[in-house]
Amino acid sequence: MNDIVMCLFTSDGFDKSAQGLTGAARRLAEQNGAQLRAILLGAGAGELASELARFVDKVVVAEQPEIAEYSPETCLNALAQLTKDARVVLLSNDSYSQEIAPRLAHRLHGSAVGDGVGVDMHNGVVRVTRQVYGGKAEALIELKRSPAVVWLRSRSFEPALARAVAGEIIPAAVDIKPDTRTRIVERKREDSGTARLEDARIIVAGGRGIGGPEPFSQELQSLADLLGAQMAATRAACDAGWVPATWQVGQTGKKVAPELYLAIAISGASQHLAGISEAKNIAAINTDAEAPIFKHCRFGVVADYRKLLPLIRERLGALCT
Amino acid sequence: MNILVCLKQILDPEVPARDFRVDSTKLEAEQGAANLVTNIFCENALETALQFRDRVGNAKIAALSYGPATAEDTLRKALAMKADTATLVINDGNSKPDPYTVAVVLAAAAKKLGGFDLILLGREAGDWGAGQTGGLLAEELGVPCISFAESIETAGSKLRIRRQTDWGYEVFEAEPPLVLTITNHEHNVPRIPKVRDVMASGRQPLTKWTIRDLGIDAEAARGGNAYYEVVELAIPQRETKCEFISGDTPEELAEAFANRLAQIAGAV
Numbered sequence: 121m122n123d124i125v126m127c128l129f130t131s132d133g134f135d136k137s138a139q140g141l142t143g144a145a146r147r148l149a150e151q152n153g154a155q156l157r158a159i160l161l162g163a164g165a166g167e168l169a170s171e172l173a174r175f176v177d178k179v180v181v182a183e184q185p186e187i188a189e190y191s192p193e194t195c196l197n198a199l200a201q202l203t204k205d206a207r208v209v210l211l212s213n214d215s216y217s218q219e220i221a222p223r224l225a226h227r228l229h230g231s232a233v234g235d236g237v238g239v240d241m242h243n244g245v246v247r248v249t250r251q252v253y254g255g256k257a258e259a260l261i262e263l264k265r266s267p268a269v270v271w272l273r274s275r276s277f278e279p280a281l282a283r284a285v286a287g288e289i290i291p292a293a294v295d296i297k298p299d300t301r302t303r304i305v306e307r308k309r310e311d312s313g314t315a316r317l318e319d320a321r322i323i324v325a326g327g328r329g330i331g332g333p334e335p336f337s338q339e340l341q342s343l344a345d346l347l348g349a350q351m352a353a354t355r356a357a358c359d360a361g362w363v364p365a366t367w368q369v370g371q372t373g374k375k376v377a378p379e380l381y382l383a384i385a386i387s388g389a390s391q392h393l394a395g396i397s398e399a400k401n402i403a404a405i406n407t408d409a410e411a412p413i414f415k416h417c418r419f420g421v422v423a424d425y426r427k428l429l430p431l432i433r434e435r436l437g438a439l440c441t
Numbered sequence: 442m443n444i445l446v447c448l449k450q451i452l453d454p455e456v457p458a459r460d461f462r463v464d465s466t467k468l469e470a471e472q473g474a475a476n477l478v479t480n481i482f483c484e485n486a487l488e489t490a491l492q493f494r495d496r497v498g499n500a501k502i503a504a505l506s507y508g509p510a511t512a513e514d515t516l517r518k519a520l521a522m523k524a525d526t527a528t529l530v531i532n533d534g535n536s537k538p539d540p541y542t543v544a545v546v547l548a549a550a551a552k553k554l555g556g557f558d559l560i561l562l563g564r565e566a567g568d569w570g571a572g573q574t575g576g577l578l579a580e581e582l583g584v585p586c587i588s589f590a591e592s593i594e595t596a597g598s599k600l601r602i603r604r605q606t607d608w609g610y611e612v613f614e615a616e617p618p619l620v621l622t623i624t625n626h627e628h629n630v631p632r633i634p635k636v637r638d639v640m641a642s643g644r645q646p647l648t649k650w651t652i653r654d655l656g657i658d659a660e661a662a663r664g665g666n667a668y669y670e671v672v673e674l675a676i677p678q679r680e681t682k683c684e685f686i687s688g689d690t691p692e693e694l695a696e697a698f699a700n701r702l703a704q705i706a707g708a709v
Contacts, residue, residue, distance in 0.1 A: 192585070192586065192587065192588075193585050214607050215588070215589060215605070215606045215607050216606075218572060218588070219576065219586075219588040219589070220576075221573075221576075222540070222572075222573035222576035222577050222580075223576040223577070223579065223580050223586065226541075226576070226577055226580035226581075227580065231541070231668045231669050232573060233571070233669055234571065234572055234573065235570070235572070247672070251570075252568070252569050252570060252674070253452075253454070253461065253470055253567075253568055253569075253570075254454045254567055254570070256456075256458055256461045256470075256676065257461070257463055257470070257674055257675065257676050257677070258674070258675055258676075258677050259468075259569075259671050259673065259674045260671070260672050260673035260674075261669050261670070261671055261672065262669060262670050262671075262672045263668075263669050264666065264667055264668055264669055264670060265667075265668060299585070301584075301585045301615060301616055301619075302585045302587055302613050302614070302615040302616075302619070303613060303614050303615070304611050304612070304613055305601075305612050305613065305614050306611065306612035307609070307610075307611050307612075308609045308610050308611075309608050309609040310608065310609035310610070316607075316608075322705075322706055347702065347706045348706065349706075355625060358625070358627070359625055359626070359627055359630055360627065361627035365591075365605050365610075365624075365625075365626060365627075366605075366607070366608060366609060371567075371570060372482070372564065372565060372624065372625070374607075379705060380702070380705045380706060382702065389455060390454065390455075390456075390457075390458060391454060391567065397679075401705055402681075403698075403701070403702065404683075405698075409685075412457060412458065414683045414685075415458070415681065415683065416679070416681050416683075417681060417683040418681065418683070418684065419683065419684040419685070419686055419698075419701055420683050420684075420685055420686065421685065421686045421694060421698050422685065423691075423694065427691060428691065428694065428695055428698070431691055431692055431694075431695030431696075431699075432695045432698055432699045432702070434695070435695055435696045435699035435700070436699050436702065436703060439699065439700075439703045
């Protein structure tokens with residue numbers, strides 16, 4: 121049974137990322153006359169299964185106590201068993217999937233490639249499009265071994281359409297051997313708000329030029345509140361310890377796709393731009409008219425944010441009332 | 442405690458987009474006037490190892506790189522940052538070997554050097570950004586792997602490793618041997634080596650091996666594409682014309698800018 125298999129960790133529910141992954145997997149299965157099987161891993165897989173079954177041929181529910189909470193070694197063991205007859209394994213680009221995908225490919229004697237923005241199959245060969253060189257170039261990569269294990273920038277893909285007949289839901293037949301060589305002893309959420317940055321419609325982001333933690337928590341935050349925006353930052357601002365690491369947007373960080381991305385005191389290093397290439401509108405405030413960020417902007421202003429933001433907030437406040 | 446840190450030399454990722462060109466035959470970036478630098482996440486990994494050694498005292502740090510002859514610079518810098526030893530495995534084959542090839546070479550070199558408790562790598566490189574070498578190396582060596590780690594501490598006979606996730610962090614307890622991929626964090630910003638140490642690093646011993654010294658399939662390693670192959674590489678054309686908002690007074694400027702923001706925000 122050489123299926124297309126998609127693997128989903130249940131911790132984020134059937135969110136935009138899961139929907140995009142399902143859409144990408146469905147299209148690949150249809151184009152190649154293959155069955156689509158979904159493997160749901162983690163606590164709550166049973167509840168999520170009925171939702172997912174509307175889009176796939178089969179849902180495999182893996183919610184045994186040993187893998188209800190993610191741990192890399194044990195989940196990898198389970199997943200390697202559940203995907204051993206797959207032709208293609210697709211995952212999302214959350215941190216668990218990124219962590220597990222290359223190792224899964226190794227165990228299946230296949231090939232992995234990640235952060236794909238396009239995937240297709242010709243004569244059984246899987247090809248994946250992805251950004252390289254910090255988003256400055258795009259590469260097409262051909263996977264040489266089977267199965268192909270691909271993690272996708274899943275939010276970039278259109279969701280699947282529900283089908284008339286729901287797929288079958290079956291429990292996972294897997295022999296779980298808990299591996300205690302590594303053990304997670306603490307989990308902490310540091311989300312900036314209730315919504316995920318990746319799903320934000322408006323983002324206010326700051327860079328090194330912001331100059332310290334206070335302007336983030338005061339100047340930028342109050343602007344974000346007025347716009348109903350979420351906050352983000354560059355690697356430089358995160359490395360300086362001004363804001364939490366979870367705010368980082370870029371090649372290594374969140375890949376965001378808002379309607380509006382307002383970049384304040386961000387010069388536009390390519391590794392940052394790689395995280396915002398799917399933003400619909402980018403606007404910038406920067407003192408340097410030559411800053412690379414302006415090359416990616418719909419509109420911008422050359423100014424010192426410290427002087428401009430109070431005036432902008434005043435005007436936005438007036439518009440809101 | 443024996444620690445191995447694997448480092449990759451790459452084309453400076455800070456090269457501005459306007460100076461960036463690709464060689465459409467070799468399917469890689471042209472170096473042009475750009476510098477070769479150590480991948481930042483590899484330096485974060487080395488810094489994490491150095492800080493760990495500073496705390497526990499009795500640790501040795503070996504730096505290892507697989508790359509062209511120029512990668513010696515990356516290892517000299519690692520020595521200047523105070524790694525204890527350095528080993529270069531010369532790549533005289535495919536200049537962009539796939540991550541599986543790199544993992545096979547690093548695993549063979551790690552075994553030949555011998556006896557590591559911890560192996561640290563950057564989470565990904567700023568050129569191809571595959572993000573796979575650490576995980577594949579763990580599989581080649583048959584040891585566990587923790588990705589996106591930012592700090593290591595001892596906890597009795599075990600290690601406590603904190604790593605970043607999409608939504609915060611997780612703390613692991615783990616026993617060596619172990620592979621860690623390291624991400625950037627405010628506490629592992631790489632140190633600037635002292636001038637004296639930079640001078641000294643040029644005179645320190647540096648081991649050089651060829652693929653043939655490692656006892657692996659040299660032909661496969663030199664080919665470097667049995668796992669995957671780059672078949673196209675192009676610079677995407679993204680033309681955006683920035684409309685610069687202007688105004689006679691700061692108030693007018695702010696008003697015009699705020700109006701544009703409100704227009705889009707209102708439509709969302």
